[in-house]
Amino acid sequence: MLAEMRIQGLGVIDDATLELDPGLTVLTGETGAGKTMVVTGLSLLGGGRAEASRVSEGKPRAVVEGRFENAGTSALALAEEVAADVDEDGTLIAVRTVSADGRSRAHLGGRSVPVGVLGRLAEATLAVHGQNDQLRLLRTADQRALLDRYAGDAVAKPLAAYRETRGEWLKVGAELVERRDGARRLAQEADMLRLGLTEIESVDPQPGEDRELVEQGKRLAEADDLREAAGLARAVLAGSDDGESPGAVGLVGEARNRLQASGDPELAVLDPRLGEALAVLTDVAGELGGYLDRLDSDPERLAVVLSRQAELKALTRKYAADTDGVLEWAANARERLAGLDTSDEALAALAARRDALATDLAGHAVALSAARAEAAGRLATDTTAELSGLAMKDAELHVSVAPRAASGPDANDALPVDGEYVVAGTEGVDEVELRLVPHPGSQPQPLHKGASGGELSRVMLALEVALAGADPVPTMVFDEVDAGVGGRAAVEIGRRLARLAARHQVIVVTHLPQVAAYADRHLVVQKKRGEGVTRSSVRTLADADRIVELARMLAGLDDTDTGRAHAEELLAAARAHRESDRRPTRRRRR
Numbered sequence: 001m002l003a004e005m006r007i008q009g010l011g012v013i014d015d016a017t018l019e020l021d022p023g024l025t026v027l028t029g030e031t032g033a034g035k036t037m038v039v040t041g042l043s044l045l046g047g048g049r050a051e052a053s054r055v056s057e058g059k060p061r062a063v064v065e066g067r068f069e070n071a072g073t074s075a076l077a078l079a080e081e082v083a084a085d086v087d088e089d090g091t092l093i094a095v096r097t098v099s100a101d102g103r104s105r106a107h108l109g110g111r112s113v114p115v116g117v118l119g120r121l122a123e124a125t126l127a128v129h130g131q132n133d134q135l136r137l138l139r140t141a142d143q144r145a146l147l148d149r150y151a152g153d154a155v156a157k158p159l160a161a162y163r164e165t166r167g168e169w170l171k172v173g174a175e176l177v178e179r180r181d182g183a184r185r186l187a188q189e190a191d192m193l194r195l196g197l198t199e200i201e202s203v204d205p206q207p208g209e210d211r212e213l214v215e216q217g218k219r220l221a222e223a224d225d226l227r228e229a230a231g232l233a234r235a236v237l238a239g240s241d242d243g244e245s246p247g248a249v250g251l252v253g254e255a256r257n258r259l260q261a262s263g264d265p266e267l268a269v270l271d272p273r274l275g276e277a278l279a280v281l282t283d284v285a286g287e288l289g290g291y292l293d294r295l296d297s298d299p300e301r302l303a304v305v306l307s308r309q310a311e312l313k314a315l316t317r318k319y320a321a322d323t324d325g326v327l328e329w330a331a332n333a334r335e336r337l338a339g340l341d342t343s344d345e346a347l348a349a350l351a352a353r354r355d356a357l358a359t360d361l362a363g364h365a366v367a368l369s370a371a372r373a374e375a376a377g378r379l380a381t382d383t384t385a386e387l388s389g390l391a392m393k394d395a396e397l398h399v400s401v402a403p404r405a406a407s408g409p410d411a412n413d414a415l416p417v418d419g420e421y422v423v424a425g426t427e428g429v430d431e432v433e434l435r436l437v438p439h440p441g442s443q444p445q446p447l448h449k450g451a452s453g454g455e456l457s458r459v460m461l462a463l464e465v466a467l468a469g470a471d472p473v474p475t476m477v478f479d480e481v482d483a484g485v486g487g488r489a490a491v492e493i494g495r496r497l498a499r500l501a502a503r504h505q506v507i508v509v510t511h512l513p514q515v516a517a518y519a520d521r522h523l524v525v526q527k528k529r530g531e532g533v534t535r536s537s538v539r540t541l542a543d544a545d546r547i548v549e550l551a552r553m554l555a556g557l558d559d560t561d562t563g564r565a566h567a568e569e570l571l572a573a574a575r576a577h578r579e580s581d582r583r584p585t586r587r588r589r590r
Contacts, residue, residue, distance in 0.1 A: 001505040002126065002475045003069040003091075005045070007538075009059035011037035016538040018523060024501035026516045027509045027538075028549060029525030034536035035509045038525070039128065039479040042066075042507075044096040046126050047119030052102035061099045068092045072474065074124035082117055084109025094118055128477040129464065137434070137460055138448040144432035147399060150467050151375035158371055159428060162364035166424055169357040173412065175339075176350045193333045196319065200330045203311050205323040210312050217305045230288050237285040249285060252278045362417045365429045372401045372430055379466060386462035386496060391489035396437040397459065398444045403429045434459075458489060465496050468503050475505040490514035495577050502582075513553035513567065517574035522546050546571065 005018045012034040018027075029035050040054060041064040055062045068075065071092045079086050086092050086109055095107040096118060106115045122128075137143070148155045179186060239247030246254075256274045259267045312323055319329040376399035383397045403422040406414035415424035422429040435444035436451050436459065445451075451459055464476070478497070494515040500506050501520070510516055522541040541549055550570055551563035 001069055002066055002507075004067040005038075005041060006063075006065045007037065007041045008063040009056040010041055010044075010062040010064065011054055011056060012527070012536045013037050013041075013525075014056065014535040014537070016525075016536070018538055019521075019540060020505065020507065021521050022501075022505050023520035024498050024518060025505075025507045025521045025523060026519035027507065027523045027525065028511070028516050028553060029536075030527065031511075034525045034527075036479070037536075038538070039477065039509055042126065042128055042477050044098065045094055045118065046122030046128060047096075047106070047115050047117075050096070050098040050102065050104035050115075052098065052100055055098055055100045059100065061097055063095065063097050065093065065095045068094065068121075068125055072124060075121055078117065078120055078124070079109050082108060082111055082113050084111045084113070092121075094121060123473075125473065126475045126477065127473040129460070129479065137456070137463075138446075140431055140433055141427075143434050144427060144430065146434075146463065146467070147372060147376055147379060147401075147432050148427075150379050151371060154375060155368065155371045158364060158368040162361065162368050162428055163426065165357060165361045165364055166426070169354065169361050169424075170412075172350065172354045172357060176347065176354055179347060179350065190337055193337050197330055197333055197337075200315060200319070200326060203315055205312055205315060205326055207324055207327060210309070210316070210323045213305055213309050213312070217309065230292050234285055234288040234292065237281055237288070247285070249278065249281050252281060358415060361415060361424060365415065365417055365422075365424065368428045369401060369403065369430050372428075372432065376401050376432070379463075382466035383459070383462045386465050387458065390458040390462060390492045390496065391487070392438070392455065392458060394439045395455075396444075397462070398435040398437065400433045400435060401430050402433075404431045458493065461493060461496055465500050468500050473504070475507065476500065477507045477509075479509045480511065486512070491573075494518035494574065495581065498574075498578055499581055511553065513550045513570055516546075516550060516553065517567075517570040518578065522549065524549055 001022060002020055004020060006016070007013045007018075008015050018038065027035055027038055037054075040048075044050060044062075044064045045066045069089070069091050071079070071086065071090050075092060076086060076090070078084075079092055084092065092109055093107075094109075096115075097105045097107075104115060106113050106118050108117055108121065137146075148159070235245070235247060237248050239245055239250050252274060256271060256278065259271055259274070262268075312326075315326045316322060320326045380397050380399045384395070387393075387395045387397060403417065403420070404425075406421040406423045408414065409416075409421050411421075411423075413424045414421040415429065417429060434447050436447055436455070437444050438451070438455070447456065447459065461478075490512045491514045494512070494517060497506055497508055497515065498518040508515060508519075516522060523538055524541055524545075525536050525538050528535050528537060547564050547567045550567035551560070554563050554566055554570075556563075
C-alpha cells in the first residue's frame with residue numbers, strides 16, 4: 001500500500017506530506033485549496049504525463065515522492081528487474097521530478113529509471129479513478145476490459161488460447177492469399193532462386209575455401225623467395241652441406257664441448273643452458289628442412305588455384321562477401337523455395353490448414369463468449385445490488401455480450417461461428433455493452449444515453465465495489481466521483497467506499513460531508529496567504545477538528561452550534577453503519 005506521499009512545488013502546494021493508513025482516507029478542503037494537486041501528484045507517481053505548468057510559480061521543479069509498504073510480488077519483481085533497492089521490510093520508494101522547463105525524471109528504489117517503469121509499478125499498486133474514468137466507462141472496449149477484469153482466469157485462459165490460435169490462423173490465411181494473388185511474381189522469384197542454386201551447386205564451394213586458396217596461392221606465387229629465405233636460415237643454423245661452413249648448431253656444440261673439457265665447476269653450470277639452446281636450434285633446423293621439402297613451386301598447381309579463386313569470386317560478387325556467406329544464401333534460398341510452391345496441391349493443403357485452424361478458433365471463441373456471458377450475469381447482479389443501496393433502488397444494470405458481425409465472408413478477420421461470419425478481433429468476437437434501466441418499465445439504454453452525470457458516478461462506484469474481489473491493485477484513488485450527488489445517495493456512496501476499504505486502501509477526494517464522515521483518516525488541504533502568494537498545506541485532522549471541517553462542509557456552518565451538532569450526528573451515523581456492515585460479513589464467513 002501507499003504509506004506516505006510527499007509533494008513539493010506542485011501547483012499551490014509548497015511542501016506537504018500525506019501520511020496514509022490502510023482503510024479509507026478522505027481529502028477535503030475549500031475550492032481552489034489544491035485537492036486536485038494531490039491527485040495530480042498521484043498521477044505523476046504512476047507515470048502520468050508531466051506538464052511544466054504544474055510546477056509552482058518561482059520554483060525550479062516539482063517533486064513527488066511515494067513510499068510503498070509491503071510491496072507485492074509484481075512490484076518486487078519490477079524492482080529486481082531495474083536493480084532498484086528495496087528495504088528489508090519490503091518498502092519501495094518512488095520519486096518523480098518535473099522541472100520548470102518541462103523535463104521529467106523518475107527514480108525507483110534510488111535508481112534512475114524510465115518513466116514507463118513507474119507506470120508499470122502503478123499497474124500493480126495504484127489505480128486512480130476520476131471523472132475522466134466515467135467517460136472511459138462509456139467506451140465499449142473499456143466495458144469489455146472491465147468485464148474481463150471481473151471474470152479473472154475464467155476469461156483470461158480461453159482468451160489466451162484464442163489469441164494463440166488466431167495468430168496462426170491469420171498467418172496461414174495471409175500466406176494463402178499471397179500465394180494465390182502473387183502466383184506469377186512468386187514463380188519468377190522461384191526461377192531466380194533455382195538459377196542461383198544451380199550456379200552455386202555447379203561450383204560446389206566449401207566452407208572457408210576462399211581463405212585457404214588465398215594462402216595456397218600466396219605460397220605458390222612466392223615459392224622461390226620462400227625457398228631462398230628458408231634455405232639461408234637453415235644453412236645459418238645447420239651449416240653448409242659440404243661442412244666447410246659450420247652453422248649455429250655446430251658452433252654451440254663446440255662451445256659446449258670446450259666447457260665440459262675445462263673441468264671448472266663454474267663453467268660447468270653453463271652446460272645445461274647450452275644444451276637447451278642446442279636442442280631448440282636443432283629442432284628449428286629440422287623444421288626448416290621439412291618446410292623446404294614440402295614447398296611446392298609447381299606452376300600448374302598455381303594455375304589451378306587461380307582458376308578456382310576466379311570461380312569463387314564470381315559467386316561472391318553475386319551472393320555474399322565470402323564462401324561461407326554464399327553457402328548461407330543457398331540454405332536460405334532452399335528454405336524460401338519450399339514455401340513458394342504455388343501448385344494446386346500446395347494451395348489446397350494450405351487452405352485445408354486454414355480451415356482447420358478456423359474450426360479450432362471458432363471453438364475457442366465460443367468458449368470465450370460463454371465465459372464472458374456467465375461473468376456478465378454475475379456482474380450485472382452484483383452491480384444492481386449495489387445500485388439499490390446508492391439511492392437507485394429501481395435501477396438495473398444489464399451487461400450484454402454479443403458477437404460483432406463481419407462485413408462479409410471475404411474479410412480478412414471474418415470467422416464462421418455457428419453459421420454466421422463474425423469479426424475475430426484480438427480480444428475475441430464479442431462486443432460488450434453496459435446498459436442501464438433507470439426505472440421499471442423503461443428500456444435498457446447504453447450508459448451514454450441512459451445515465452446522468454450523478455447516476456454515472458454511482459454506476460462506476462457500484463462497479464468498483466463489485467470488482468473489489470477481483471481487482472489485485474491494493475490502492476484505489478477516487479477523485480470527486482461523487483460529483484453531482486447529494487442527500488441519501490451521498491451517504492450510501494460513503495458507506496460503499498468504506499466497504500471497499502475493507503479489502504483495499506481507498507483514498508477519496510470529496511466535497512461531500514456525508515462521504516467524509518466514513519473516513520478512517522481525514523486529511524484537509526488548507527490555504528495560506530503570504531506576500532500576495534497563496535500556498536496550501538495538508539494536515540491530518542483529530543476528531544475535534546473533523547467536527548469543525550465537516551461543519552464547514554455543511555454549507556459553511558463551522559462557527560455554529562447547529563453545524564457542529566449536525567457534523568457529530570453524521571459521524572455517529574457513519575460509525576453505526578460501519579459497525580453494522582462488519583457484523584453480517586463475519587456471519588457470512590462463518
